Amino acid sequence: MKRRQAIQRIAVMAGGLLALPSWAKGWTPQNLPAVQTFFSPLDQQVLGQIVEAILPESDIPGAKSLGVPAFVETMLADCYTKAIQENVENGLRVLESKAQEKYTNSFVQLPMILKQALLMSIERGSDADLKTFYDLVKNLTIQGYTNSEYVQTTYLEYEMAPGHYYGCVPV
Amino acid sequence: MNIQKKNKFDAIVIGSGISGGWAAKELCEKGLKTLVLERGRDVKHVADYPTAMKNPWDFPHAGRVPLAIREQNPIIGKHYLFTEASAHWAVMDDVHPFIEEKPFTWIRGYHVGGRSLMWARQTQRWSEYDFEGPARDGFAVDWPIRYADLAPWYSHVEKFAGISGNRDGLPQLPDGEFLPAFEMNCVEQHLQRSVAEHYTDRQLIQGRCAHVTDPQPIHLQQGRVKCQHRNLCVRGCPLGSYFSSNSSTLPWAAKTGKMTLRPFSTVHSIIYDEKKGKATGVRVVDTNTKEMIEYYAKVIFVNSSALNSNLILLNSTSGRFPNGLGNDSGLLGKYIIWHNYRGRVNAECDQFLDKRTHGKTPNHSYIPRFRNVFKQETDFLRGYATGVGAGRGFEADHSGIGEDLKNNLIHPPLGNWSVGSWMMGECIPRKENHVRLHETEKDPFGIPKLVISVGWGENEDKMVKDYLEQLSEMFDRAGFKNIRATDSHSNPGNDIHEMGGARMGRDPKTSILNEWNQLHACKNVFVTDGACMTSGSTQNPSLTYMAITARAANYAVGELKRRNL
Numbered sequence: 083m084k085r086r087q088a089i090q091r092i093a094v095m096a097g098g099l100l101a102l103p104s105w106a107k108g109w110t111p112q113n114l115p116a117v118q119t120f121f122s123p124l125d126q127q128v129l130g131q132i133v134e135a136i137l138p139e140s141d142i143p144g145a146k147s148l149g150v151p152a153f154v155e156t157m158l159a160d161c162y163t164k165a166i167q168e169n170v171e172n173g174l175r176v177l178e179s180k181a182q183e184k185y186t187n188s189f190v191q192l193p194m195i196l197k198q199a200l201l202m203s204i205e206r207g208s209d210a211d212l213k214t215f216y217d218l219v220k221n222l223t224i225q226g227y228t229n230s231e232y233v234q235t236t237y238l239e240y241e242m243a244p245g246h247y248y249g250c251v252p253v
Numbered sequence: 254m255n256i257q258k259k260n261k262f263d264a265i266v267i268g269s270g271i272s273g274g275w276a277a278k279e280l281c282e283k284g285l286k287t288l289v290l291e292r293g294r295d296v297k298h299v300a301d302y303p304t305a306m307k308n309p310w311d312f313p314h315a316g317r318v319p320l321a322i323r324e325q326n327p328i329i330g331k332h333y334l335f336t337e338a339s340a341h342w343a344v345m346d347d348v349h350p351f352i353e354e355k356p357f358t359w360i361r362g363y364h365v366g367g368r369s370l371m372w373a374r375q376t377q378r379w380s381e382y383d384f385e386g387p388a389r390d391g392f393a394v395d396w397p398i399r400y401a402d403l404a405p406w407y408s409h410v411e412k413f414a415g416i417s418g419n420r421d422g423l424p425q426l427p428d429g430e431f432l433p434a435f436e437m438n439c440v441e442q443h444l445q446r447s448v449a450e451h452y453t454d455r456q457l458i459q460g461r462c463a464h465v466t467d468p469q470p471i472h473l474q475q476g477r478v479k480c481q482h483r484n485l486c487v488r489g490c491p492l493g494s495y496f497s498s499n500s501s502t503l504p505w506a507a508k509t510g511k512m513t514l515r516p517f518s519t520v521h522s523i524i525y526d527e528k529k530g531k532a533t534g535v536r537v538v539d540t541n542t543k544e545m546i547e548y549y550a551k552v553i554f555v556n557s558s559a560l561n562s563n564l565i566l567l568n569s570t571s572g573r574f575p576n577g578l579g580n581d582s583g584l585l586g587k588y589i590i591w592h593n594y595r596g597r598v599n600a601e602c603d604q605f606l607d608k609r610t611h612g613k614t615p616n617h618s619y620i621p622r623f624r625n626v627f628k629q630e631t632d633f634l635r636g637y638a639t640g641v642g643a644g645r646g647f648e649a650d651h652s653g654i655g656e657d658l659k660n661n662l663i664h665p666p667l668g669n670w671s672v673g674s675w676m677m678g679e680c681i682p683r684k685e686n687h688v689r690l691h692e693t694e695k696d697p698f699g700i701p702k703l704v705i706s707v708g709w710g711e712n713e714d715k716m717v718k719d720y721l722e723q724l725s726e727m728f729d730r731a732g733f734k735n736i737r738a739t740d741s742h743s744n745p746g747n748d749i750h751e752m753g754g755a756r757m758g759r760d761p762k763t764s765i766l767n768e769w770n771q772l773h774a775c776k777n778v779f780v781t782d783g784a785c786m787t788s789g790s791t792q793n794p795s796l797t798y799m800a801i802t803a804r805a806a807n808y809a810v811g812e813l814k815r816r817n818l
Contacts, residue, residue: 140659142659201654202654247482250436
């Protein structure tokens with residue numbers, strides 16, 4: 083942590099990272115093309131709850147408190163083809179109808195344990211399109227979660243500038 | 254007349270990348286008033302590295318560039334450099350169009366510093382066996398220089414740039430002026446022992462790379478400090494720990510007070526004066542105003558990156574040179590070469606499971622060329638060097654859901670060691686592999702579009718096959734498991750080592766440049782970037798460009814003093 087602060091200080095002294103030149107602004111989070119979410123409010127809600135069900139809250143922060151639902155939505159909106167996006171939309175609808183069929187209730191109304199059971203039945207099931215949809219959402223959830231500042235710094239040994247490389251140390 | 258005076262310099266350097274930076278440094282240090290032209294924007298060391306201090310979670314798409322931007326740029330969009338952390342260095346296909354007569358992944362750096370900010374920083378010297386190659390094996394033309402001509406200049410640039418490595422004592426990979434090497438890991442060391450045990454003609458060594466591992470006074474004077482193992486090099490290093498024009502040669506040149514750096518200046522052509530029988534300056538298109546401006550100098554260094562240097566020369570036509578400056582032989586733009594990176598062999602290692610690595614390394618291991626080094630042994634010409642990297646990461650189980658999954662993700666177990674290798678093969682120069690100007694189509698700056706027409710040959714195919722067999726065998730003998738050998742069939746250019754087109758040689762009838770990198774037919778124009786390469790060898794080329802440039806620049810200064818230019 084100290085080293086990171088030191089490097090930041092050197093960098094700021096040497097030129098000031100605080101003021102980005104105009105050309106660079108195209109690549110800052112604030113200036114990237116605005117997320118054009120293609121989800122309806124209901125889809126958005128279902129998607130968010132899938133993400134929460136995959137990694138729920140406990141004494142260890144879950145996906146929701148680490149902002150993962152927004153990340154998943156951003157990724158789906160910006161980084162995937164129309165065909166994949168449509169499969170996601172369709173997947174959300176099929177999930178809802180499965181919830182109705184099985185529990186005669188809307189997915190978002192289900193208790194956590196039933197949401198998870200429904201999602202696990204997709205993971206283990208044989209419907210290829212539905213599995214593709216769920217695997218994508220799940221992988222993005224995992225990516226957003228493990229890429230978060232909290233998980234990176236608390237659990238995954240993240241250091242911006244370790245200052246060394248030891249090639250062979252005991253586990 | 255006033256404009257002429259204002260636009261008059263002793264030297265003009267076209268391009269600010271690895272070789273242009275060196276030309277600027279050497280010429281300015283020798284007192285020449287030097288204009289450095291860069292077609293792209295300025296990039297100030299530190300201040301203009303916008304992503305350098307960003308954490309993984311600071312990128313809105315976890316590093317991935319949105320699809321719409323990738324689709325708009327189908328060539329660069331597929332390249333590994335095109336991430337949220339580094340895409341600001343990318344040259345967008347739609348802004349700077351060229352014509353792929355055959356598929357060519359042209360990775361360019363149009364900004365001050367050029368690709369010296371984007372390079373992989375591997376810096377291996379060429380050996381005598383590389384310079385002798387064409388003459389011994391009967392391809393291209395004989396290099397007009399030998400290792401001995403370049404050796405002192407390798408030392409010169411290595412001391413300043415800062416190169417880490419071990420003195421390995423190998424004739425095919427001469428030792429240099431080294432700072433301490435980075436550590437190899439358990440599996441790389443194991444492979445090193447295994448290779449030594451099973452082969453007499455092969456060695457695995459630590460790669461040599463342009464990182465300051467133990468700053469000497471010359472590096473501290475440049476404001477560059479010890480590498481902190483961030484491994485975020487491609488974003489620009491705020492510590493100046495790896496060599497780039499931005500952190501090293503350009504500020505050094507600027508400090509002399511002799512350098513004028515002009516960004517947003519795309520060179521249209523070199524002006525040739527028929528009466529004087531030499532070049533007198535360059536025509537520049539200001540990329541903001543599209544205005545054409547002329548600058549004048551006694552000596553011109555062409556360092557625009559290999560293919561663009563060809564373009565500028567081809568576009569510099571006059572009564573004396575109707576087919577491009579210095580192109581009496583008609584060979585300008587021909588014999589384009591690159592490096593064959595198609596082969597990959599990956600594996601796992603289930604030994605050393607009680608060991609792991611700690612921290613990060615910006616380097617990897619290296620197997621110098623062992624094929625056909627001292628004599629011809631195979632059914633293909635030349636050979637390949639090999640990059641090798643091993644590592645051990647966390648491998649979380651992604652199955653399941655809820656608290657169990659979460660626990661798997663935050664307490665991931667270490668997986669097996671993974672080992673990767675990639676070939677770096679020498680391509681044989683062939684005349685049909687060429688670049689030329691398009692007859693009618695122009696880019697947005699009014700300059701003819703470059704047509705790139707290069708492709709793989711039989712020698713390259715055979716070499717890939719041999720590489721896949723040999724590395725698989727070496728991995729097998731080391732006890733590695735799950736060995737996977739693949740030919741990516743990647744496009745030429747993906748290696749970012751394109752070279753040639755204005756090759757050096759002894760005979761003006763069969764080459765474009767002489768032994769000092771002067772155009773045979775126009776001695777005050779020097780070409781010292783990748784365009785000058787007669788053959789390609791297997792080593793990463795940048796260090797050789799630096800040495801060739803420093804040598805030529807010092808010769809140019811001497812020739813100016815002797816009033817020969």
